Amino acid sequence: MVHPVPEGGLVRAYIISGAEGLMVIDPGSVGTAEAVMSVIRRICGRSMAEVRGIVATHFHFDHIGGIRRVLRDCPAETSVLCHHRVRDYLDGVRPLPLMENWFTAFFTAALKSCRYFRRPSHLWFESLAGIPLPGFGNRFPPPFGKERIRWLGGDGRVRYGIGFDGWDVIETPGHTGDSISLYHEESRELLCGDLILNLDRDGGRLNPFCEDRATAEKHFVSFARPYAPG
Numbered sequence: 495m496v497h498p499v500p501e502g503g504l505v506r507a508y509i510i511s512g513a514e515g516l517m518v519i520d521p522g523s524v525g526t527a528e529a530v531m532s533v534i535r536r537i538c539g540r541s542m543a544e545v546r547g548i549v550a551t552h553f554h555f556d557h558i559g560g561i562r563r564v565l566r567d568c569p570a571e572t573s574v575l576c577h578h579r580v581r582d583y584l585d586g587v588r589p590l591p592l593m594e595n596w597f598t599a600f601f602t603a604a605l606k607s608c609r610y611f612r613r614p615s616h617l618w619f620e621s622l623a624g625i626p627l628p629g630f631g632n633r634f635p636p637p638f639g640k641e642r643i644r645w646l647g648g649d650g651r652v653r654y655g656i657g658f659d660g661w662d663v664i665e666t667p668g669h670t671g672d673s674i675s676l677y678h679e680e681s682r683e684l685l686c687g688d689l690i691l692n693l694d695r696d697g698g699r700l701n702p703f704c705e706d707r708a709t710a711e712k713h714f715v716s717f718a719r720p721y722a723p724g
């Protein structure tokens with residue numbers, strides 16, 4: 495079952511609860527992390543000891559900026575799940591992609607997201623890593639140790655299980671090359687990071703703030719009809 499985190503700040507964060515424990519998705523700021531932990535304890539009635547993993551749908555500061563705070567209350571074996579391309583950013587082999595449409599897309603979405611701000615810590619990001627601006631790129635380490643990361647993919651498949659309650663990763667590059675979505679076949683729940691914006695009342699739409707719009711559009715269209723594996 496997916497629990498949206500209502501006071502997530504700039505990012506839409508989620509908790510997946512299942513028989514095998516909990517999975518946290520995109521705790522993007524310290525304020526988001528605190529909201530996540532509150533939902534786990536008060537709404538889900540579960541414990542932080544049950545968190546099996548924290549998924550970053552992509553390596554942007556507003557999706558990773560509260561991971562260290564969540565990890566602090568998790569067991570030592572809790573992993574951070576990232577697409578394998580993030581390893582290239584951290585190793586300096588590949589630059590963090592620069593983005594298109596800052597003025598027409600990013601600032602518009604950020605403005606609309608203001609209605610989710612509740613506290614200053616929603617703007618407190620733990621690291622300058624994941625800021626897609628020239629001069630930032632790969633210069634800053636992530637707010638969590640590399641030894642905590644479990645790398646996703648890298649073997650050519652675009653869909654694979656994450657070993658948690660029937661959830662699959664679907665690789666959905668476009669917003670960034672390392673963007674992933676999480677999909678549950680049985681419940682037909684989809685968590686797709688920044689690929690689709692749902693800030694307007696008339697439903698989700700393609701996020702034009704992206705690295706490669708044509709690729710993002712391809713995945714957006716594929717989610718508009720039943721997903722066909724393979």
Ligand SMILES: [Zn+2]
Pocket residue numbers: 552554669688
């Ligand atoms: Zn993003």
